[in-house]
Amino acid sequence: MSRTKFHRPSKAAPLSRKQPINDLLHLATEAVTRLPNWPERLAALITAAEHRPFDATGWNCGRFVMAAVVACTGRRPSWQHQPTLAEMADTTGYPRVPVPFARTGDVVLAADPDRLGVVLDAGRVAFVGPAGLLRLPITVCVIAWRVG
Numbered sequence: 001m002s003r004t005k006f007h008r009p010s011k012a013a014p015l016s017r018k019q020p021i022n023d024l025l026h027l028a029t030e031a032v033t034r035l036p037n038w039p040e041r042l043a044a045l046i047t048a049a050e051h052r053p054f055d056a057t058g059w060n061c062g063r064f065v066m067a068a069v070v071a072c073t074g075r076r077p078s079w080q081h082q083p084t085l086a087e088m089a090d091t092t093g094y095p096r097v098p099v100p101f102a103r104t105g106d107v108v109l110a111a112d113p114d115r116l117g118v119v120l121d122a123g124r125v126a127f128v129g130p131a132g133l134l135r136l137p138i139t140v141c142v143i144a145w146r147v148g
Contacts, residue, residue: 102144
């Protein structure tokens with residue numbers, strides 16, 4: 001019985017139904033890095049969202065965080081619905097980091113009420129609020145995820 005040797009496709013190669021599952025898994029778990037111009041892209045998002053009020057279905061903490069991740073990495077992470085925001089954020093595959101080590105663009109979770117936000121700079125986090133973005137100290141956060 002001969003063994004078939006598979007090759008790993010180049011990143012530019014289109015995916016086909018005949019590719020081995022290992023190649024597809026490799027592409028799905030490939031490390032996500034930040035774009036070279038991520039600070040400008042994140043700043044543009046923060047400016048655009050500055051006065052955008054909370055809307056339960058149109059503009060909430062999840063949509064804000066998703067937009068921030070796309071601004072930083074250029075990729076929209078996949079996620080699965082879970083009972084809590086923390087469990088849902090864990091399904092994206094981004095690693096948790098201690099809150100004091102969160103850096104600009106990382107995702108954070110504040111409690112009471114649970115809400116996701118984005119680290120702006122050392123010590124400040126942005127959350128979607130009733131009249132636009134709320135800036136709070138990072139000390140209100142209980143979990144952080146490293147993005148890129």
